[in-house]
Amino acid sequence: MMIRIFVTGGTFDKEYNELNGELFFKDTHLPEMLRLGRSRVDVDIKTLMMIDSLQMTDDDREMIAQNCIETPSDKIVITHGTDTMVETAKKLAGRIPNKTIVLTGAMIPYKFGSSDGLFNLGSALAFVQALPTGVYVAMNGRWFNWDNVWKNRETGRFEELR
Amino acid sequence: MMIRIFVTGGTFDKEYNELNGELFFKDTHLPEMLRLGRSRVDVDIKTLMMIDSLQMTDDDREMIAQNCIETPSDKIVITHGTDTMVETAKKLAGRIPNKTIVLTGAMIPYKFGSSDGLFNLGSALAFVQALPTGVYVAMNGRWFNWDNVWKNRETGRFEELR
Amino acid sequence: MMIRIFVTGGTFDKEYNELNGELFFKDTHLPEMLRLGRSRVDVDIKTLMMIDSLQMTDDDREMIAQNCIETPSDKIVITHGTDTMVETAKKLAGRIPNKTIVLTGAMIPYKFGSSDGLFNLGSALAFVQALPTGVYVAMNGRWFNWDNVWKNRETGRFEELR
Amino acid sequence: MMIRIFVTGGTFDKEYNELNGELFFKDTHLPEMLRLGRSRVDVDIKTLMMIDSLQMTDDDREMIAQNCIETPSDKIVITHGTDTMVETAKKLAGRIPNKTIVLTGAMIPYKFGSSDGLFNLGSALAFVQALPTGVYVAMNGRWFNWDNVWKNRETGRFEELR
Numbered sequence: 001m002m003i004r005i006f007v008t009g010g011t012f013d014k015e016y017n018e019l020n021g022e023l024f025f026k027d028t029h030l031p032e033m034l035r036l037g038r039s040r041v042d043v044d045i046k047t048l049m050m051i052d053s054l055q056m057t058d059d060d061r062e063m064i065a066q067n068c069i070e071t072p073s074d075k076i077v078i079t080h081g082t083d084t085m086v087e088t089a090k091k092l093a094g095r096i097p098n099k100t101i102v103l104t105g106a107m108i109p110y111k112f113g114s115s116d117g118l119f120n121l122g123s124a125l126a127f128v129q130a131l132p133t134g135v136y137v138a139m140n141g142r143w144f145n146w147d148n149v150w151k152n153r154e155t156g157r158f159e160e161l162r
Numbered sequence: 163m164m165i166r167i168f169v170t171g172g173t174f175d176k177e178y179n180e181l182n183g184e185l186f187f188k189d190t191h192l193p194e195m196l197r198l199g200r201s202r203v204d205v206d207i208k209t210l211m212m213i214d215s216l217q218m219t220d221d222d223r224e225m226i227a228q229n230c231i232e233t234p235s236d237k238i239v240i241t242h243g244t245d246t247m248v249e250t251a252k253k254l255a256g257r258i259p260n261k262t263i264v265l266t267g268a269m270i271p272y273k274f275g276s277s278d279g280l281f282n283l284g285s286a287l288a289f290v291q292a293l294p295t296g297v298y299v300a301m302n303g304r305w306f307n308w309d310n311v312w313k314n315r316e317t318g319r320f321e322e323l324r
Numbered sequence: 325m326m327i328r329i330f331v332t333g334g335t336f337d338k339e340y341n342e343l344n345g346e347l348f349f350k351d352t353h354l355p356e357m358l359r360l361g362r363s364r365v366d367v368d369i370k371t372l373m374m375i376d377s378l379q380m381t382d383d384d385r386e387m388i389a390q391n392c393i394e395t396p397s398d399k400i401v402i403t404h405g406t407d408t409m410v411e412t413a414k415k416l417a418g419r420i421p422n423k424t425i426v427l428t429g430a431m432i433p434y435k436f437g438s439s440d441g442l443f444n445l446g447s448a449l450a451f452v453q454a455l456p457t458g459v460y461v462a463m464n465g466r467w468f469n470w471d472n473v474w475k476n477r478e479t480g481r482f483e484e485l486r
Numbered sequence: 487m488m489i490r491i492f493v494t495g496g497t498f499d500k501e502y503n504e505l506n507g508e509l510f511f512k513d514t515h516l517p518e519m520l521r522l523g524r525s526r527v528d529v530d531i532k533t534l535m536m537i538d539s540l541q542m543t544d545d546d547r548e549m550i551a552q553n554c555i556e557t558p559s560d561k562i563v564i565t566h567g568t569d570t571m572v573e574t575a576k577k578l579a580g581r582i583p584n585k586t587i588v589l590t591g592a593m594i595p596y597k598f599g600s601s602d603g604l605f606n607l608g609s610a611l612a613f614v615q616a617l618p619t620g621v622y623v624a625m626n627g628r629w630f631n632w633d634n635v636w637k638n639r640e641t642g643r644f645e646e647l648r
Contacts, residue, residue, distance in 0.1 A: 038319070
């Protein structure tokens with residue numbers, strides 16, 4: 001049972017450029033994180049884009065959906081910026097039947113030491129193995145159905161709508 | 163849905179004593195790890211013991227089983243040393259019906275920076291929420307039924323028996 | 325022999341705001357860093373400002389100079405953003421005789437895990453104890469006279485002028 | 487002005503063996519630490535031994551002394567276990583005229599994240615550049631003459647004798 005991981009960027013993978021003091025993207029840290037977690041899950045990682053999710057366009061989301069449809073795997077984890085993670089989940093819902101899709105991300109870049117990323121990755125990989133087909137967001141140690149979640153920007157937490 | 167976390171010690175919670183160069187137990191790091199993971203899961207943590215799992219006796223395991231039986235929660239995570247985690251899982255199996263119990267641990271102490279602990283904690287909390295009733299081991303990003311897992315001490319990995 | 329430490333901000337003390345993804349200043353991390361280094365140096369820390377050194381004005385530099393003049397200590401460490409550290413060193417030179425003043429900073433925020441800050445702080449505290457009176461920059465493990473140093477912004481390194 | 491660094495092991499370079507839970511030596515972390523500190527000091531690192539300083543014999547100390555004598559560099563840093571660092575300093579004193587020799591170490595292994603090692607390395611490299619010829623111990627942000635220092639094993643701190 002191979003799990004497909006699609007990388008789209010987000011805070012997860014941001015790094016600090018010490019020459020100009022800005023945050024930027026270079027490569028994904030997923031393989032390094034899986035090594036650190038001593039993961040023995042059978043995964044196949046593909047980087048679709050490396051962007052801040054506030055910059056994600058409809059075309060980008062369409063591309064993500066196409067990749068979810070075309071992959072032979074029926075278990076998919078998508079790493080994604082938290083700001084528009086719910087929007088992408090909505091775009092995928094209903095279009096990819098018979099697959100379990102889990103979106104996750106991080107509030108703090110993995111490279112900054114105090115990141116929630118490793119915790120979230122562990123939970124997303126577990127949820128994608130154990131939840132029935134559907135589109136979910138995995139954040140704060142919890143899972144949410146795509147149609148019952150929002151990011152509270154005051155607190156930085158994901159919450160149920162009802 | 164409250165999740166009960168029982169702490170028993172293990173590598174997870176070991177610390178380095180800089181005065182004598184030995185590893186020892188002080189307090190559990192679970193609350194700190196949950197904060198780092200920005201966890202919003204409703205948990206209740208109880209420390210049952212703080213020991214190396216090679217030192218765990220039958221009486222200790224009986225005490226763990228009693229606590230699993232008596233807690234009103236039907237979702238339980240047990241942090242445990244990896245060396246005898248499977249033995250404890252066996253001891254619990256069949257005795258606590260209608261509950262989901264997930265044992266997890268770490269190969270590297272959380273305080274040592276490069277630990278797999280945060281990843282394992284994220285996955286254990288996810289598995290306990292999503293798996294049906296039963297007794298499981300969650301390590302290496304995977305879940306194992308209590309009767310189909312062993313720790314390969316050559317590689318440090320948990321593997322299926324068959 | 326008490327050492328006066330003046331904090332002015334800089335990359336050293338920047339933190340990541342997980343709600344908006346921006347870097348900001350809260351409190352100085354100097355006390356935490358000294359604890360981590362098991363420092364037993366007799367120091368007295370005073371925060372003069374918490375700013376990016378690109379924002380530092382002439383008035384700010386005048387205020388730093390006044391504090392250097394007025395402190396009874398003849399050994400002073402100033403933590404400072406790297407971009408205008410040399411400018412501030414020049415402003416101090418010649419005005420504070422009979423004192424050893426060492427400016428230092430970091431290329432990576434201390435809180436980001438992979439920081440050079442702890443190394444630089446160790447070297448700055450050592451240089452201020454061992455160098456004769458004068459105004460110096462301590463970066464990259466080296467010391468530079470105030471009138472023989474520049475920051476190479478291409479490489480992020482401090483170099484001699486001649 | 488090239489600085490010679492002799493590595494002898496000590497807590498500095500200890501690692502955690504996740505298969506048996508014991509501490510051990512593999513390679514020195516000095517190059518990694520110098521990279522992290524963005525050090526631009528001209529150094530030449532040579533590993534003389536990788537041992538716990540409680541295991542260090544008279545022959546080992548003689549070998550260290552010979553290396554200090556034979557190196558063309560007149561500035562030497564020795565990384566060393568803290569338990570017998572003072573003993574080695576005494577062995578070197580008086581035998582290597584016209585050189586500045588600084589011994590340093592760490593209370594916590596560098597790989598454990600919360601180490602004082604990076605701070606100590608920064609201060610040792612600074613002291614060796616700025617102090618006159620002699621044999622010194624650099625710990626806790628301070629320098630000590632070889633004949634006026636002891637390690638207080640109750641507190642883990644280095645203190646003056648008088």
